Amino acid sequence: MYKGRLFLLEDDPLLHHMVAEFLEQSGFEVRGAYDGDRALEILNQEVFDLWLLDIQVPGLDSFETLQVLRQSHINTPTIFISVLKDMVSLKKAFHLGASDYLKKPFDLEELLIRIERLLIIQKVTINEDCFYEQGRLFRQDQSFILSAKEKQLLEFFLHHKNQILPNDQIIANVWSYEGSVDHSTLRTHIKNLRKLLGKEHIQNVKGLGYCFKACV
Incomplete structure (x- = not known):
């Protein structure tokens, strides 16, 4: 069953492939990028149901990317995924308009649960x-x-x-x-x-x- 269209920004090729393959097998269409500049280009042109953004990527980091998109009044639900575990990064993510924050390493099933929760319209x-x-x-x-x-x-x-x-x-x-x-x-x-x-x-x-x- 088709569940929606997701965008994945992750610069680690192995993790990118693993996450995308898992989500596609779970019923999602997944489009991706490996750097922030390409991500911003795609997200300004295409519509997605949810964004998955690794914070530390080449080019624009995901804090900058999300800030630009939110200033354009694009309010797509967003999950940050990152090795950063400090409270400053967590606060910054939610201040910029993130919907959720998942710390690496993470379980793919947990990621799926968080995505499906955000996509439910209450x-x-x-x-x-x-x-x-x-x-x-x-x-x-x-x-x-x-x-x-x-x-x-x-x-x-x-x-x-x-x-x-x-x-x-x-x-x-x-x-x-x-x-x-x-x-x-x-x-x-x-x-x-x-x-x-x-x-x-x-x-x-x-x-x-x-x-x-x-x-x-």
Whole structure:
């Protein structure tokens, strides 16, 4: 089962290969880089569900990389992985917007648990009258059970709020390996979500894709 798209920054070739292979076998698509400059280039161009960043890498270190990305309002969940164990590094990581911090050496199963925990959408407030929780959309005094695809689509948007998401990227993440899905199918599902959320939350960016706007 397809679980999402991850980015891995790790300069040790053996560890990089081992982590990527394990995560791919666990159902994730993994894209990677071995230095900070290449990582920043990729992360500015492509959409991922979660980033795994080793701190001490050639070029920009991951503190600098994350700082630049957060300043661009890209809030993708991020796990730092590092041999650094001092409190100063730990505080700096979370201050810059890290979601978690895993010290080397680590168990691959523990890494998987941490990734899956971060990718679970619990309760998210969309605006003062509407929130989403575990497959249900609550609006004023009503609740709506979303279809499987509506749930996946909304959760993908919630993971990437305020980012312009290309149509093909959305289809690849939501429909993954289900065969040929065209843009009209995507438009139909977005139309259904707009009826529940309001048109203002899912904005069409002409020629580029869609952008999800939350009011909180």
